[in-house]
Amino acid sequence: MAKTLNAGYTRYHPKWHRVRVPLFWWVRSASYIKFIGRELTSLFVAYAAGLLLVQAWVLGQGAAAHASFLNWLSHPAVVAWHVVLLATLLFHTVTWLNLTPQALVLRIGRWRVPKGVVWAGHYAAWLVLSLVIVWLFAGVT
Amino acid sequence: MHTVNHDVLLIGGGGAGLRAAIAVAEANSELSVAVASKVYPMRSHTVSAEGGAAAVIRPGDSLDEHAYDTISGGDWLCDQDAVELFVREAPEEMLRLEHWGCPWSRKPDGTIATRPFGGMKTERTWFAADKTGFHMLHTLFQTTLKYPPISRYDEWFVTRLLVEDGRCHGAVAVELATGEVHAILARAVIMCAGGGGKIYPFTTNANIKTGDGMALAYRAGAPLKDMEFVQYHPTGLPFTGILITEAARAEGGWLVNKDGYRYLQDYDLGTPEPRPVLRSMELGPRDRLSQAFVGELKKGRTVETRHGHVVYLDVRRLGQRVIDEKIPFVRELCLKYEKIDPVKELIPVRPVVHYMMGGIHTDLKGATPIPGLFAAGEVACVSINGANRLGSNSLTELLVFGARAGEAAAHHAAEAPAPPRSVLAQGLQEEARLQKQFLGKRGGRERMADLRKEMQDTMEASAGLYRDGATLKAGTEKVRELKERFRDVAVEDPSLTFNTELQTVLELENLLDVAESVLHSALARRESRGAHQRTDFPERDDQDYLAHSLAYATAEVPRIDYLPVTITRWPAGERVYGRAVSDTHKPVGGAAAPEKGGE
Amino acid sequence: MEEEPAFDVFEVPYEDNWMVLDALNHIKDQVDGTLSYRWACRMGVCGSCGMMVNGKPVLTCATYVEDVLPGPIRVEPLRGFPIVRDLVTDIRDFMVKLQRVKPWIIREEDKPLAEGEYLQTPEELQDYKQYSMCINCMLCYAACPIYELDPDFIGPAAIALAQRYNLDSRDEGREERMDVLSQHDGLWACTFVGDCSVVCPKNVDPAGAIQRYKLDATVDWFQSVLMPWRKR
Numbered sequence: 001m002a003k004t005l006n007a008g009y010t011r012y013h014p015k016w017h018r019v020r021v022p023l024f025w026w027v028r029s030a031s032y033i034k035f036i037g038r039e040l041t042s043l044f045v046a047y048a049a050g051l052l053l054v055q056a057w058v059l060g061q062g063a064a065a066h067a068s069f070l071n072w073l074s075h076p077a078v079v080a081w082h083v084v085l086l087a088t089l090l091f092h093t094v095t096w097l098n099l100t101p102q103a104l105v106l107r108i109g110r111w112r113v114p115k116g117v118v119w120a121g122h123y124a125a126w127l128v129l130s131l132v133i134v135w136l137f138a139g140v141t
Numbered sequence: 142m143h144t145v146n147h148d149v150l151l152i153g154g155g156g157a158g159l160r161a162a163i164a165v166a167e168a169n170s171e172l173s174v175a176v177a178s179k180v181y182p183m184r185s186h187t188v189s190a191e192g193g194a195a196a197v198i199r200p201g202d203s204l205d206e207h208a209y210d211t212i213s214g215g216d217w218l219c220d221q222d223a224v225e226l227f228v229r230e231a232p233e234e235m236l237r238l239e240h241w242g243c244p245w246s247r248k249p250d251g252t253i254a255t256r257p258f259g260g261m262k263t264e265r266t267w268f269a270a271d272k273t274g275f276h277m278l279h280t281l282f283q284t285t286l287k288y289p290p291i292s293r294y295d296e297w298f299v300t301r302l303l304v305e306d307g308r309c310h311g312a313v314a315v316e317l318a319t320g321e322v323h324a325i326l327a328r329a330v331i332m333c334a335g336g337g338g339k340i341y342p343f344t345t346n347a348n349i350k351t352g353d354g355m356a357l358a359y360r361a362g363a364p365l366k367d368m369e370f371v372q373y374h375p376t377g378l379p380f381t382g383i384l385i386t387e388a389a390r391a392e393g394g395w396l397v398n399k400d401g402y403r404y405l406q407d408y409d410l411g412t413p414e415p416r417p418v419l420r421s422m423e424l425g426p427r428d429r430l431s432q433a434f435v436g437e438l439k440k441g442r443t444v445e446t447r448h449g450h451v452v453y454l455d456v457r458r459l460g461q462r463v464i465d466e467k468i469p470f471v472r473e474l475c476l477k478y479e480k481i482d483p484v485k486e487l488i489p490v491r492p493v494v495h496y497m498m499g500g501i502h503t504d505l506k507g508a509t510p511i512p513g514l515f516a517a518g519e520v521a522c523v524s525i526n527g528a529n530r531l532g533s534n535s536l537t538e539l540l541v542f543g544a545r546a547g548e549a550a551a552h553h554a555a556e557a558p559a560p561p562r563s564v565l566a567q568g569l570q571e572e573a574r575l576q577k578q579f580l581g582k583r584g585g586r587e588r589m590a591d592l593r594k595e596m597q598d599t600m601e602a603s604a605g606l607y608r609d610g611a612t613l614k615a616g617t618e619k620v621r622e623l624k625e626r627f628r629d630v631a632v633e634d635p636s637l638t639f640n641t642e643l644q645t646v647l648e649l650e651n652l653l654d655v656a657e658s659v660l661h662s663a664l665a666r667r668e669s670r671g672a673h674q675r676t677d678f679p680e681r682d683d684q685d686y687l688a689h690s691l692a693y694a695t696a697e698v699p700r701i702d703y704l705p706v707t708i709t710r711w712p713a714g715e716r717v718y719g720r721a722v723s724d725t726h727k728p729v730g731g732a733a734a735p736e737k738g739g740e
Numbered sequence: 741m742e743e744e745p746a747f748d749v750f751e752v753p754y755e756d757n758w759m760v761l762d763a764l765n766h767i768k769d770q771v772d773g774t775l776s777y778r779w780a781c782r783m784g785v786c787g788s789c790g791m792m793v794n795g796k797p798v799l800t801c802a803t804y805v806e807d808v809l810p811g812p813i814r815v816e817p818l819r820g821f822p823i824v825r826d827l828v829t830d831i832r833d834f835m836v837k838l839q840r841v842k843p844w845i846i847r848e849e850d851k852p853l854a855e856g857e858y859l860q861t862p863e864e865l866q867d868y869k870q871y872s873m874c875i876n877c878m879l880c881y882a883a884c885p886i887y888e889l890d891p892d893f894i895g896p897a898a899i900a901l902a903q904r905y906n907l908d909s910r911d912e913g914r915e916e917r918m919d920v921l922s923q924h925d926g927l928w929a930c931t932f933v934g935d936c937s938v939v940c941p942k943n944v945d946p947a948g949a950i951q952r953y954k955l956d957a958t959v960d961w962f963q964s965v966l967m968p969w970r971k972r
């Protein structure tokens with residue numbers, strides 16, 4: 001099969017010019033900036049998950065440890081930072097959920113589920129899960 | 142100069158070239174096949190074809206009907222033995238393409254759908270929405286990728302055929318990216334480089350349709366047959382010349398003049414009915430429809446726009462659903478290039494140069510008179526299209542004759558001797574010529590674009606829809622002058638790297654040769670037949686001219702000779718559209734060929 | 741020969757129905773015959789004339805000059821590919837990748853021609869039709885930052901073409917293609933930037949094709965692990 005390659009093809013031709021990609025290649029377009037934002041915010045998601053794990057561990061250490069942890073959480077700087085965190089998490093979630101209709105083609109028999117339904121379904125699931133978690137935690141505290 | 146050796150060389154990577162390459166690979170997997178094209182194969186002009194490809198498939202259709210439609214459509218200039226084998230092999234070739242994955246449009250039960258088309262008595266045009274050529278080309282191209290013996294030389298521009306002792310042994314090509322000149326030696330060469338619509342100023346053809354293949358074979362000594370027959374497609378968009386497919390009329394579109402009147406009824410093409418009637422009105426043959434436009438123009442019933450006179454194609458009555466399903470590309474093209482929506486507005490159209498019925502003279506197997514040189518596709522003339530091609534026959538022709546030429550070339554290559562090394566001397570000559578005449582040249586005073594424009598304007602004036610002896614003669618003299626002036630053409634670009642100026646000047650050289658052969662053939666044919674209409678000889682003359690013209694290159698003007706048309710079962714008769722045909726169309730001599738029912 | 745690309749400025753007349761390609765042709769015919777670029781059909785179906793206009797990958801034959809005014813209009817060669825000269829790029833990498841995805845009907849056994857066509861309902865045709873509309877213009881490669889950063893990535897059009905065959909009811913080559921595409925430079929190099937689908941002039945939606953393919957590949961993998969006896 002390799003025979004059908006163009007005669008004389010090599011990946012790097014000594015005379016052809018390859019443009020250097022700048023480090024900040026992504027600032028040149030709004031869609032790229034949004035893309036990098038979406039990707040970078042996954043770091044914040046990781047932080048949030050880590051925070052949850054830390055909280056669980058602290059709980060295990062006893063009521064006193066947990067009380068001081070909650071104290072730290074209510075420090076104004078931390079609260080401010082966590083508001084920013086919430087914004088990044090929301091951004092991450094919304095950008096990803098909005099992509100689901102393009103990625104997911106669902107069929108029931110031969111009928112294709114409309115894109116709007118896929119989109120709405122994901123948001124609905126998010127809302128329901130969030131409510132369930134809030135209800136669980138409302139019971140705990 | 143580098144040399145490459147193969148068994149079979151294809152020049153041109155369009156529908157015919159790719160089909161032929163597959164045919165060679167399947168006929169004999171030992172043979173190494175080279176496909177050299179000046180563009181990447183997916184850019185070949187086959188890609189622009191829209192309407193469909195004809196083959197008998199429906200019950201109630203017959204090979205004889207397809208043959209008769211083609212022969213009468215060609216105004217009896219078709220070689221009937223060629224037409225008979227064409228219609229017979231067409232269904233199998235089309236099915237083979239379907240097996241290779243071509244996304245033909247389907248009926249609800251999953252079988253292949255057909256649509257009516259101009260000049261055809263029955264629906265037999267297979268279609269892939271209205272991008273049939275695009276899908277056929279991509280299917281063929283992607284299928285060639287699975288054959289290891291096929292090597293491709295993309296963006297290699299062939300500038301000369303290597304012919305020695307009357308046999309063809311390969312070609313010389315410039316690798317456009319690097320400017321290197323290569324000799325490709327082969328035991329058989331198949332010319333599939335397409336037609337030459339760019340000799341005219343207003344054409345549906347892409348920029349690349351510069352008649353290279355015709356000129357190369359012509360200069361090597363092969364005759365060009367029936368060059369005077371140039372098809373004007375009746376519906377092209379003004380200014381751009383972009384094709385609006387016949388399928389728009391097949392689905393029910395009407396051609397109307399400035400008064401909204403379906404003018405075709407005044408030109409012996411039938412009476413207007415609300416639904417399309419086969420072989421009538423808008424489904425008549427293309428030459429008659431284009432000629433009707435000229436009639437309307439003379440009567441002052443066309444509309445003058447800033448890009449010339451037009452008539453209108455009315456598809457509003459089809460409704461959006463049918464348009465989006467059957468002719469979506471037409472809608473896209475109108476929205477983009479005319480800024481109108483055919484669902485609600487009339488499409489301005491006018492006749493536009495579209496296809497060359499003529500080409501390199503070949504026999505039924507695609508062999509030219511030069512042993513070792515074969516040809517297939519628009520570049521060739523077998524002839525199945527005669528004096529006027531029916532729409533949807535040429536896409537099928539690519540498959541049928543591409544396959545035939547491929548098989549014939551494979552057999553020839555298996556038996557032919559290896560090319561003699563002496564032929565490489567011609568390669569070196571060509572390399573020197575390119576350097577001296579173009580790359581190394583300084584101080585030319587003629588601008589390429591100007592020469593080209595003058596040639597195109599001459600062709601439109603002298604060899605348009607209607608011609609006469611005086612203007613034709615003037616045209617031949619003008620082209621002779623242009624060829625002289627071409628020797629002084631300015632080439633500013635000395636670079637070897639992707640020199641498109643060099644490519645353009647070589648193409649102009651080819652265009653001038655093709656233009657000259659068209660004009661001289663037209664001048665010599667003193668009759669009117671099909672697409673060649675002469676105001677000084679307005680009648681068809683079967684006595685003297687039921688023959689193909691053959692143009693041979695000489696040191697001076699082309700020499701024109703004649704070859705009688707092969708008549709088998711359909712004696713020359715009257716071309717009738719839109720009214721009852723008398724029994725003269727029944728084939729002569731016993732039972733018809735076995736009927737082909739539908740699948 | 742220049743070491744670094746430089747801009748040339750040309751003045752062209754304004755015509756309200758000109759495409760950027762018409763302006764380029766004017767330059768070549770009347771101003772500077774050495775300007776090199778590719779074009780053929782001028783109707784948006786051959787895929788030759790892709791270039792960057794004002795930083796966006798477009799088909800120059802389908803982009804009105806008036807839509808990219810005010811000037812000066814910046815025309816550059818298609819991003820992501822090595823530049824051969826002027827506005828001409830080397831697209832051979834794409835041609836290699838096109839072939840790697842095995843873009844042909846793969847079947848265990850071909851039905852004899854005498855038995856006619858493979859039946860394919862209009863709905864089955866719709867399943868893959870969109871992905872068959874690719875004109876190989878490579879605007880999607882120019883829009884893809886992954887391809888720019890890592891030219892090993894097989895790329896949007898190639899993957900969409902693989903999907904076109906995978907979803908064709910006549911094809912049986914899904915598994916073979918999966919082997920090719922599940923490599924590191926295949927599907928998984930894509931991070932769903934999504935610009936490829938935005939610039940595609942034929943609405944092929946390669947991004948959608950790739951994500952669907954990723955889901956397929958994931959399901960395949962789970963099935964092969966949890967139910968190894970099951971034939972894919």
